[in-house]
Amino acid sequence: MTTDPATSAPVAFLKGHGTENDFVIVPDPDNTLDLPPAVVARLCDRRAGIGGDGVLHVVRSAAHPEARDMAGEAEWFMDYRNADGSVAEMCGNGVRVFARYLQHAGHTTAGDVAVATRGGVKRVHLAKNGDVTVGMGRALLPEEGVTVSVGGRSWPARNVNMGNPHAVAFVESLDHAGDLSAEPPYTPAAVYPDGVNIEFVADRGPRHVAMRVHERGAAETRSCGTGACAVAVAAARRDGTDPLVTGVPVEYTVDVLGGTLVITEHPDGEIEMTGPAVIVAEGRIDPAWFAATRA
Secondary structure: OOOOOOOOOOEEEEEEEEOOEEEEEEEOOOOOOOOOHHHHHHHHOOOOOOOOOEEEEEEEHHHOOOOHHHOOOOOEEEEEEEOOOOEOOOOHHHHHHHHHHHHHOOOOOOEEEEEEEOOEEEEEEEOOOOEEEEEEEEOEOOOOOEEEEEOOEEEEEEEEEOOOEEEEEEOOOHHHHOOOOOOOOEEOHHHOOOOOEEEEEEEEEOOEEEEEEEEOOOEEEOOOHHHHHHHHHHHHHHHOOOHHHHOOOEEEEEEEOOEEEEEEEOOOOEEEEEEEOEEEEEEEEOHHHHHHHHO
């Protein structure tokens, strides 16, 4: 990375969201921008910055050391950062918005596109009706779970890994999750040494659930794509509809605060997530702002 934003031209950005999980999109094909955690956190600040649940740093795979070995499969790398500036392995809603940006910028058209992430290469389908479907890979189900506690109530939480860690707790009411601005306590903490995304899930009908989520590094968000997948996987095991056992695909509708996602798990374990992705604005960031943030 060689460009100093303090002395370069204004930096382009866009704003997008997937079921109201919103992101600051920073196109940087040649990976020349320095985006330390303090700058990312400031970009995501809803009062002092642009505001978002995370940053989608758009880089060509060949130009990023973490993605060069994926360049043969995917031209573009989603260098995803949480709102606190920390690096994340994957973001399901972020991948959909990332693909929508590639279409918006003319890098791809409706149809299929591959996106490199720290969680591997994700296959994305941009439908003509506006929906975006992402191949999310397979879930891992570590045996050791945790107990999550809020306001005197406790629930066992299923351990599901979607390229990032999740703890899924089924509750009678989403109100029982309380205030999710802070991470709910869980034990044993050693199960998730790098932190965890925690989903609280209530039933709405057959193969239909609703969730709230505390995302690691971002507090409560309006939606979490990997979280919705983890919830569907946990629900299928709870409901006895595990497609790896039945040999039949299973589809769950997952309501999030910002909309609805449809999650399909296939008998081979592959999971697909379908939902909207919208670009809402674009503009320029004053390079002096970068300098002040980094000072």
